[in-house]
Amino acid sequence: xxxxxxxxxxxxxxxxxxxxxxxxxxxxxxxxxxxxxxxxxxxxxxxxxxxxxxxxxxxxxxxxxxxxxxxxxxxxxxxxxxxxxxxxxxxxxxxxxxxxxxxxxxxxxxxxxxxxxxxxxxxxxxxxxxxxxxxxxxxxxxxxxxxxxxxxxxxxxxxxxxxxxxxxxxxxxxxxxxxxxxxxxxxxxxxxxxxxxxxxxxxxxxxxxxxxxxxxxxxxxxxxxxxxxxxxxxxxxxxxxxxxxxxxxxxxxxxxxxxxxxxxxxxxxxxxxxxxxx
Numbered sequence: 001x002x003x004x005x006x007x008x009x010x011x012x013x014x015x016x017x018x019x020x021x022x023x024x025x026x027x028x029x030x031x032x033x034x035x036x037x038x039x040x041x042x043x044x045x046x047x048x049x050x051x052x053x054x055x056x057x058x059x060x061x062x063x064x065x066x067x068x069x070x071x072x073x074x075x076x077x078x079x080x081x082x083x084x085x086x087x088x089x090x091x092x093x094x095x096x097x098x099x100x101x102x103x104x105x106x107x108x109x110x111x112x113x114x115x116x117x118x119x120x121x122x123x124x125x126x127x128x129x130x131x132x133x134x135x136x137x138x139x140x141x142x143x144x145x146x147x148x149x150x151x152x153x154x155x156x157x158x159x160x161x162x163x164x165x166x167x168x169x170x171x172x173x174x175x176x177x178x179x180x181x182x183x184x185x186x187x188x189x190x191x192x193x194x195x196x197x198x199x200x201x202x203x204x205x206x207x208x209x210x211x212x213x214x215x216x217x218x219x220x221x222x223x224x225x226x227x228x229x230x231x232x233x234x235x236x237x238x239x240x241x242x243x244x245x246x247x248x249x250x251x252x253x254x255x256x257x258x259x260x261x262x263x264x265x266x267x268x269x270x271x272x273x274x275x276x277x278x
Contacts, residue, residue: 043069106189
């Protein structure tokens with residue numbers, strides 16, 4: 001069992017949960033994830049390790065409530081425990097000293113971006129982070145990123161915080177400025193956002209790494225649920241990724257596969273809401 005140390009709300013339906021998991025905390029590297037199961041027989045949820053404290057034996061998970069499984073986890077108060085935490089899983093981020101790096105996070109994808117940006121800054125890169133959300137309450141980790149980033153630029157769809165519009169607009173401005181033009185780009189967020197970023201940087205030949213979030217079940221490459229096409233080859237995000245060359249990813253196929261599962265979490269949410277109303 002893995003004790004919940006703290007559970008606080010970062011944004012609507014987004015929680016930051018710190019749990020005791022000493023072995024995971026000690027072994028974890030940036031870019032890796034765990035598969036969490038709240039209780040016996042519960043849904044298996046893949047979650048990026050947002051941060052870890054090896055000395056305290058804790059890992060930090062940032063979780064968006066989008067279905068019954070995540071609802072169960074985010075409802076746990078400090079002192080209670082999660083049944084299973086398997087990991088760390090996946091390939092660690094290859095950290096290079098690029099020079100100037102733009103790290104782009106959309107919505108809860110900023111949680112995945114955080115450890116990548118921190119690792120890139122730790123080796124001496126000049127990191128500018130561009131984070132976006134629907135409106136101010138949905139922009140997360142702004143202050144935490146500011147602790148090690150040169151700049152943290154914010155966009156919101158309604159203009160309630162930062163620049164009104166999309167993260168790609170700000171990236172385009174950076175690319176046009178010789179003094180700010182990034183030598184590499186990392187993007188994490190909704191599939192359309194990552195696809196748009198990759199398309200923007202492709203013609204400029206700026207290396208672009210994306211962290212994919214396909215449907216995942218076992219985290220070992222056995223189930224095939226997280227299959228993606230990269231450079232014309234079949235890859236599995238859980239064991240080959242989750243990070244890939246954004247210019248090689250077939251985002252159209254990935255988007256189609258993601259949409260095939262959309263009705264399922266919706267039904268789970270509806271069922272949970274109906275249960276709560278009784």
